Amino acid sequence: MTIVSTADLLAILPELLVMAGGCLVLVLDPLTAKDRKDWLAYFSLAVLGAAFVVGYWFMGALTGSPRPAFSGLYVLDAYGAFWKLLLILVSGLVILLAKAHLKLEEIDLPEFYAFILLSLSGMMVMVSGTDLLVIYLGLELMSLSLYVMAGFKRYAPRSLEAAAKYFILGSFSSGILLYGISLLFGRTGSTTLAGIRDGIAGLPPGDPILLMAMGLLVVGFGFKVAAVPFHMWTPDVYEGSPTSVTAYMAVASKAASFAAFLRVFLEALGGIKESWRMLLVAVCIATMVLGNVVAIVQTNIKRMLAYSSIAHAGYALIGLVVADAAGTASVMLYLAIYAFMNLGAFAVVTMLRRGGLEGDEIDDFTGLARRNKWAALVMLLFMFSLAGIPPTAGFIAKFYIFMAAVGANMTGLAVIAVVFAAISAYFYLRVVMVMYMKEPGETAGTPGYDVRVVASPAAIAVLLVAALGVLILGVFPDPLIQAAQSAILPLK
Amino acid sequence: MTPDMVPANYLPIVIFMVVAAGFGIVSIAAGYLVRPSNPYKAKLAPYESGAPVFHDARTNIPMRYYIIAMLFVIFDIETVFIFPWAVIFNQLGLFGLIEMLLFIVILLVGYFYAWKKEALEWD
Numbered sequence: 091m092t093i094v095s096t097a098d099l100l101a102i103l104p105e106l107l108v109m110a111g112g113c114l115v116l117v118l119d120p121l122t123a124k125d126r127k128d129w130l131a132y133f134s135l136a137v138l139g140a141a142f143v144v145g146y147w148f149m150g151a152l153t154g155s156p157r158p159a160f161s162g163l164y165v166l167d168a169y170g171a172f173w174k175l176l177l178i179l180v181s182g183l184v185i186l187l188a189k190a191h192l193k194l195e196e197i198d199l200p201e202f203y204a205f206i207l208l209s210l211s212g213m214m215v216m217v218s219g220t221d222l223l224v225i226y227l228g229l230e231l232m233s234l235s236l237y238v239m240a241g242f243k244r245y246a247p248r249s250l251e252a253a254a255k256y257f258i259l260g261s262f263s264s265g266i267l268l269y270g271i272s273l274l275f276g277r278t279g280s281t282t283l284a285g286i287r288d289g290i291a292g293l294p295p296g297d298p299i300l301l302m303a304m305g306l307l308v309v310g311f312g313f314k315v316a317a318v319p320f321h322m323w324t325p326d327v328y329e330g331s332p333t334s335v336t337a338y339m340a341v342a343s344k345a346a347s348f349a350a351f352l353r354v355f356l357e358a359l360g361g362i363k364e365s366w367r368m369l370l371v372a373v374c375i376a377t378m379v380l381g382n383v384v385a386i387v388q389t390n391i392k393r394m395l396a397y398s399s400i401a402h403a404g405y406a407l408i409g410l411v412v413a414d415a416a417g418t419a420s421v422m423l424y425l426a427i428y429a430f431m432n433l434g435a436f437a438v439v440t441m442l443r444r445g446g447l448e449g450d451e452i453d454d455f456t457g458l459a460r461r462n463k464w465a466a467l468v469m470l471l472f473m474f475s476l477a478g479i480p481p482t483a484g485f486i487a488k489f490y491i492f493m494a495a496v497g498a499n500m501t502g503l504a505v506i507a508v509v510f511a512a513i514s515a516y517f518y519l520r521v522v523m524v525m526y527m528k529e530p531g532e533t534a535g536t537p538g539y540d541v542r543v544v545a546s547p548a549a550i551a552v553l554l555v556a557a558l559g560v561l562i563l564g565v566f567p568d569p570l571i572q573a574a575q576s577a578i579l580p581l582k
Numbered sequence: 583m584t585p586d587m588v589p590a591n592y593l594p595i596v597i598f599m600v601v602a603a604g605f606g607i608v609s610i611a612a613g614y615l616v617r618p619s620n621p622y623k624a625k626l627a628p629y630e631s632g633a634p635v636f637h638d639a640r641t642n643i644p645m646r647y648y649i650i651a652m653l654f655v656i657f658d659i660e661t662v663f664i665f666p667w668a669v670i671f672n673q674l675g676l677f678g679l680i681e682m683l684l685f686i687v688i689l690l691v692g693y694f695y696a697w698k699k700e701a702l703e704w705d
Contacts, residue, residue, distance in 0.1 A: 094677070113691045546646030 091411060094160070101159035102167040104141040104148070104174060107213045112207030113139030119200040127168050127200050131189045134203040138182045138210075145174045149577070156580070162282055163221040170218035172422060172577035173349040177217070180429050181210045183552050187433070188334040190546035191440040195332055195448070197242050206338065211236030220357070222271045222281045225350050229267070229314065232346060233260050236339055240331040249426040252330025259313070259323045264349045267310025273303035275359075283358040290361040304359055304366050308373065311354070314347035315403045318376040329397035332449060336392060337436035340399045345425045347402075352410055352418060356579055363413055369409045373504055377404030382510045385517045391439055392450050394517060397431070398476060402428055405488060406509060408495050416494040420487075422574040426562055427487040434556030438469045441543050449541045455521055457530030462543040466525045468557045475560045477518040478511050483563035489569070537540035649701045653693075660689055 099106070114137075115130050121128060149171035156167030184204055192198040212231025219225040237260060241253025275281050277299050278289025294299060313320040328336045381401025388394035406428075409421035442449030442458075442465075449455075458480060459466035475484035490512060495504035530541075561571055585674070628635060667682055674681075696702060 113688065116695045117691055120695065 097157075098159045098164075101164060101408060102215075102218075104145045104178075105211050105218075107137060107141045107144065108178075108207050108214065109211040111141075112204045112211065114206065115204040119204070122200070127198065128189065130200040130203055131185055134185050134207055134527070135182055136179050137207060142175060142178045142182075145171055145178060151173065154403060154536065158220070162284065163224050164218055165220045166218065167411070168578075169349075169353070169579050170214075170579035172573060173215050173217040176426050176429060177210060177213050177342050177346060180338070180433065181206055183433055183555060184334055184338045184342070186548045187337065187437050187440060187552045190544075190548045191332070191334045193546075194440070194443065194544060195243060197244070197332065199242075202239065202242065205235040205239050209233075209239070209338075210342070216346050217349040218355070219350070220284070220353075222274065222286070222354065222358070223281050225354065226264075226268060226271060227579055229347070229350065230264060232343060233264065233314075236260075237333075239335045239338070240327055242335060243332050246328040246330075249332065250330075252327045255323055255330075255358065256327045256540065263313035263320065265311055266306050266313075270303045270306030270310060273299055273306065277303065283354065286358040287361060290359070295362075296365075299507060300362065301365055304362060307354065307359075308366065308369055311347060311351040312373060315344055315406075316400050317373050317403050317407060318380045318400065319373075320402075321377070321380070321400045324400055324424060325393050325396040328399070329390060329392045329450075333392065333436055333440045333450070336395075337433050337440075340395065340436070341429045341432050344399065344403065345429060348406055348410075348421060348425055352421060352580060355410060356413060356418065360413075367413065370407060371503065374404055374407040374411055374503070375432045377401065378507060378510045379404075382514045382517075388517070389452055390450055391452050391455070391521070392436075394452065394521075395435060397437075398514070398518075400434065401510070402432075402476075405491055405511075408491050408500075408503060408507060411503065412494045412498040412500060414498055415493070415575075416490075416497050417572040418578040419571070420494040422488040422577065423490050423567075423571060424440065424487040426570060426574070427475075427483040427560075430559035430563065431472045431482070431484055433552060434468060434560065435472040435476065437549055437552045437556060438465055438472070441465060441545055441549055442541055443544050444541050452521060452524060454541045456524045456528045458541075458543075460527040460530050461541065462545075465543050465545070468553050469525060470522050471557055471560055473518040473521050475564070477515040479515070481561075481564045483560045483567065486564060486567040486571075553561060646704060649696075653696060653701065654690060656689065660686070 111134060115134060118130060119127075120135070131286045148166060149168060156165050156169075158165050185203055188202055188206075192202060200441040209232045212233075215228030216225055216232060217228075219228055237253055237257040240256045241250050243249035271281065274286055277293065277297065278286045280286050280289055290300065309320060313323075328340065331339065346375065355366060378401055381397050381399075381404055385394050385397035385401065388397060402424075406421050406424050409417040409424065411417070412420075439448070439450055442454050444451075444454055455469070458469065471482065475482035478484045478488040488507075490505045492507060495501070495507070624630065663685065664682070667678060671678055
């Protein structure tokens with residue numbers, strides 16, 4: 091009988107902390123007085139702080155080779171630690187953002203923090219699992235919490251529609267992913283990444299069932315990272331969900347899915363690199379084209395950011411297509427920077443109120459510079475960064491992705507990406523244009539058109555962290571680049 | 583390719599599928615050709631010898647039923663896990679006991695939450 095050793099339990103200490111924290115929030119919720127519910131948000135932040143410290147200590151202690159745990163189902167390595175720290179940081183920022191935002195939307199329920207913690211623990215399992223079933227388990231834990239969070243605005247039909255759509259399409263894509271896993275198991279006799287790699291080495295090249303399994307995995311992960319043609323859910327779900335949830339989905343769920351995507355394809359399917367590279371180049375180009383072109387015609391800022399997040403998934407996919415050390419490091423860098431700029435942009439959206447509603451139309455940004463120059467200024471910063479204009483961090487992110495493509499003799503792909511990055515500047519700068527070049531009330535809005543900016547201390551803190559992140563990483567990206575380069579997957 | 587993975591080994595399954603589909607098709611076709619056709623109103627009613635339909639079966643059901651049903655599923659799954667665990671409990675020993683305790687504690691968190699949120703109150 092195998093007994094779980096203390097070393098195994100120590101390896102998942104951050105995950106255990108977050109998971110136990112999530113359960114404790116659920117238990118403490120009915121026991122806390124109504125006017126003290128804020129303490130649960132602080133408690134969640136404390137849990138995240140503890141997990142961050144443990145995770146940081148792990149990353150520092152991991153100078154040597156990766157340490158497998160749970161008989162090879164799990165691994166404690168620098169790659170996983172890098173993603174975990176990023177995900178914990180993002181979750182903390184989202185909790186801060188949600189604390190203010192949920193009150194405005196009158197959905198101030200402590201369960202929200204429990205769901206954030208539970209879905210975070212799923213993501214942490216996902217980025218460290220070295221067995222397809224463990225990765226799947228983490229992915230489901232993440233997704234199930236997100237389905238509920240998408241429908242958190244219970245009184246809004248939009249939000250319920252988003253939750254139902256996300257749930258049905260998400261479980262369908264999970265099924266496809268599971269089908270791919272089962273075919274891989276049938277062909278190679280293993281579900282661990284190392285076992286699959288060895289199994290593939292013994293198969294003849296071009297094995298049809300293996301290729302089919304690879305295709306199904308592309309569909310499953312492509313859905314989670316919102317790559318074209320598996321992106322259909324993204325605009326509706328991002329628009330309908332409460333904005334703080336949208337921010338969480340667009341940043342954390344995408345980062346965790348990319349982490350697992352990279353690990354599975356590079357570690358397990360590295361032997362058939364040429365086959366999936368062809369497929370992913372097509373997916374990658376389609377994602378960049380559709381995301382950037384359709385974003386141009388959007389009038390709702392959340393929908394526009396949804397298409398922009400599709401486009402950014404396309405850029406990040408370049409790093410996977412390149413499939414070498416530089417490519418992996420550039421994806422990690424890209425998603426870390428993307429987290430700051432996208433969270434910041436969504437944080438500004440949560441602060442705009444039109445009457446009792448959220449000001450989520452691009453028209454609501456009209457003349458924002460006159461209403462609140464600080465909100466307009468940070469939004470300008472995030473839009474510049476998303477468009478990839480130096481000296482913001484968005485430029486560094488794109489630069490390293492394109493360099494990785496050029497370094498791997500994929501200049502064509504880099505050229506296409508640059509062209510579409512230029513096109514994307516149009517819709518990002520349009521937001522800047524309406525904020526700065528128009529007077530408030532210049533557009534033919536709805537009657538009683540009155541947009542105000544509600545700035546709570548928590549939201550300001552989030553904006554500050556995001557803005558400083560975008561600026562500092564834009565000027566001194568070296569520490570992050572080195573962290574990413576020292577944490578890449580050992581390629582085989 | 584190992585010998586047990588050659589597609590030819592699946593031939594019995596294909597034959598089985600053909601026979602299964604054929605049995606259905608042949609019996610329905612034979613019945614259609616042989617039986618007399620004599621429809622009249624009472625015979626075409628949904629329940630030939632039952633009460634006539636007076637109401638659509640798809641109506642709203644109180645929310646409480648769904649909550650109770652959800653709780654039922656959760657604790658049903660608990661039993662599904664406990665039975666096989668009990669069968670090999672002797673081999674699992676202390677490790678198995680602690681694992682099951684953890685599992686039940688996690689379920690208890692949900693139970694406590696449902697209880698305190700008054701999901702178990704009928705009124």
